[in-house]
Amino acid sequence: MSQAPGTDQQSKADWIESVMRQHEAVLLRYALSLTGEPERARDAVQDTFLRLCQQERTALEGHLAPWLFTVCRNRILDGLRKDQRMTQLEDDQAETQECAAPNPAATAERDDSSRAVLSLMNELPLNQREVVRLKFHAQLSYQEISDVTSLSVTNVGFLLHTALKTLRRRWKELETSPTPRPTSSAA
Secondary structure (H helix, E strand, O other): OOOOHHHHHHHHHHHHHHHHHHHHHHHHHHHHHHOHHHHHHHHHHHHHHHHHOOOOOHHHHOOHHHHHHHHHHHHHHHHHHHHOOOOOOOOHHHHHOOOOOOHHHHHHHHHHHHHHHHHHHHHOOOHHHHHHHHHHHHHOOHHHHHHHHHHOHHHHHHHHOOOOOOOOHHHHHHHHHOOOOOOOOOO
């Protein structure tokens, strides 16, 4: 027994709305971390959801989050290639960029410890920052991160291991330092 066409469309609209509620904020933060430009990040996320509208729900079951991050990442990289430029966020820019959607992470980042960790993370190479964000912000598996970044699962593991080891070492240095470490945000 088949549903009426209007019901199928409403069901898909409800599904897309649900996916947006669940993934939009973290996808936007991820896009912003790659672009450094709020407008470009919003465009990439919007384009990702437009492409989602063209997909069949059943085709994405079991791998929706990696699909979203892959489409978003590819959209950003295509735009960067088109512009023939690739810019990294400066530490002070990364800390001052605003996300359009309110989120609990914004509140946590106001805490001194969170700012210190973010500052330390911004000192990591771009590829390490990206896999850390995909693992801990987007909560993707190693395989999903591999699918998004086109890196091998082994390389993803190595980058995460190296990044976390570096962050732990620098955090210990920060804790044992007699003078407070300067933050990258200007007063």
